[in-house]
Amino acid sequence: MIAPKQPHQKTDAVPPGEPAHDPAAPGMSEPDPTGIPHPAREKAIRAAASVRAQAKPGSGQTAKAKRSKNSEGTERERREAAAYAALSPDLPEALRCIASNDRVTVRRDGPPKPDGKVVVYWMQRAERGVDNLALDVAIEVANELGLPVVAFFSGVANFPHGVLRGYVFLNEGLRDVEEDLHKRNVSFVLRNAPHEDRLQFFRDVNAAIVIGDENPMRVPEQWRQEVQQKFDGPYWTVDADVIVPTKRHEKAPYAAYTVRGRLWKMLPEYLEESTKPSAKHAWHKPANFHADDPHEDMTKGWKDLDRSVGKVDELTGGAHAAQARLDHFVAHMLPQYAHLRNHPDVDGTSVLSPYLHFGHISPLRIYLAIENAAAKNPHLRESADSFLDEMVTWRELCVAWVKWDANYDNPETAEDWARKTVEKHAHDKRDQLYTAKELENAETYDELWNAAQRQMVRRGWMHNFMRMYWAKKVLEWSPSNAEAMKTLIYLNDKYFIDGRDPGGYAGIAWAIYGKFDRPWGERPIFGKIRYMSGASTGRKFNSKAYIAQNPRLGDSAAAAPAPIQRPRTQRAKGQYGG
Secondary structure, three states, X not given: OOOOOOOOOOOOOOOOOOOOOOOOHHHHHOOOOOOOOHHHHHHHHHHHHHHHHHOOOOOOOOHHHHHHHHOOOOHHHHHHHHHHHHOOXXXXXXXXXXXXXXXXXXXXXXXXXXXXXXXXXXXXXXXXXXXXXXXXXXXXHHHHHOOOEEEEEEEOOOOOOOEXXXXXXXXXXXXXXXXXXXXXXXXXXXXXXXXXXXHHHHHHHOEEEEEEEOOOOHHHHHHHHHHHXXXXXXXXXXXXXXXXXXXXXXXXXXXXXXXXXXXXXXXHHHOOOOOOOXXXXXXXXXXXXXXEOOOOOOOOOOOOOEOOOOOOOOOOOOHHHHHHHHHHHHHHHHHHHHHHOOOOOOOOOOOXXXXXXXXXXXXXXXXXXXXXXXXHOHHHHHHHHHHHHHHHHHHHHHHHHHHHOOOOOOHHHOOHHHHHHHHXXXXXXXXXXXXXXXXXXXXXOOHHHHHHHHHHHHHOOOOHHHHHHHHHHHHHOOOOHHHHHXXXXXXXXXXXXXXXXXXXXXXXXXXXXXXXXXXXOOEOOOEOOOOOOHHHHHOOOOHHHHHHHOOOOOOOOOOOOOOOOOOOOOOOOOOOOO
């Protein structure tokens, strides 16, 4: 039951000269005029219903056979036919069928090594043993070859901007991986630094073929290119952590409205549940074979790791925790999601982004769970559409942008209109400047912003609506847009569990350089880049309660969440997923 509406409290953070009513701020609450195009949405709903009706877990049906049945006459089928024709004629027929899957990228073609002993699934982005289409491909290939499957994870100690917090969450996920892979007769090997050399591992097990994940981020892509160049056997990657394969975008997206319609039209072609194959042949680890225990601290002995940012007690990593969180969200929070998702003072969002970042849960699993709930209860349709537009349109836009724009984390990503307005206002006077350390310590005049920063530092997460305001204010308090972007990336990657992610970099570029946005009215510092003020933002929810929930160190314990209430304004279009 919805509690009676309470007066909204505004933050006291209104600097001298800031208007109480900001003309740009309402733009954050305006819904997209078209939303998800109706015909495309209806087609996606019917396709999801068909997947649910046809799902036969454990059927053993190959991905290719199932795909042919569901994609006849589609663009996907034509793409797969072309991919099949381009493959090496020396590749066995069954493997040609699997390799032509539109999710698969054959980075190194050719037949499996004739003396190979195992099929290696090199796990990196899709860190899970369930609902993992890349793992399914590896198992199917191994069963065709009569070989066992070994899943390998390389614990790299020097990942850029890596801190203890992220490694703890990752480490927890690997324990679920080992358990779930065992049920599918797949062996799991973890090698942590200094023994993490992936190419050495492929030699140690005598890999006949390597199947890996896709990942558009710069450093993981460099790893893939190294394997492509140096491994002496076939190497495929599978795009398992988006619903529509990212290569279908073909270029960096300009804005959500330019990709939404096409993305949703393509989506039904890729709604394919895992067939949950199990490996037919077991691998027996040789004596004295090096493997680390995922139940131990993977960072033990790493002298250079930043340990100043530790575990978040309220979030546990792993596929099991991710599924439990999804179940709770669908059962208890989805009904009010459309109305509460932009209320940082209440618990109204899924907090699934950390699990999506580490691949602990499949976006397709989330999509089908939300659609299933909406099919059973039509009253959930508004909330389902709101959530799915975030997870499908915005999340997959961010991934495609990172894949096709090498400048995703620097000012060169800005569009021409943004470059011009930034240059025009480069020397505008800032009334207040803060150092990166002052911002990190939440030492600003704006208690609403400070509360958001403290939420990130302590919980490894920040409410989506506040992430937008948080980033906008850093621009206002920095000597330049470039410096603001640098500071935000530093804070984003250090404290967020889902840092170093396409969604985080997209949100920063949106806030600082108007990426995926449009020009707004001219104003100091921001120019034509969208502005958010403390006065207008604080009126959209109970900001006083939110500040109390994220107190300064030494203040009284955090207040209980405010009573659930419908917002006065329309919901905002966020950049970070549900």
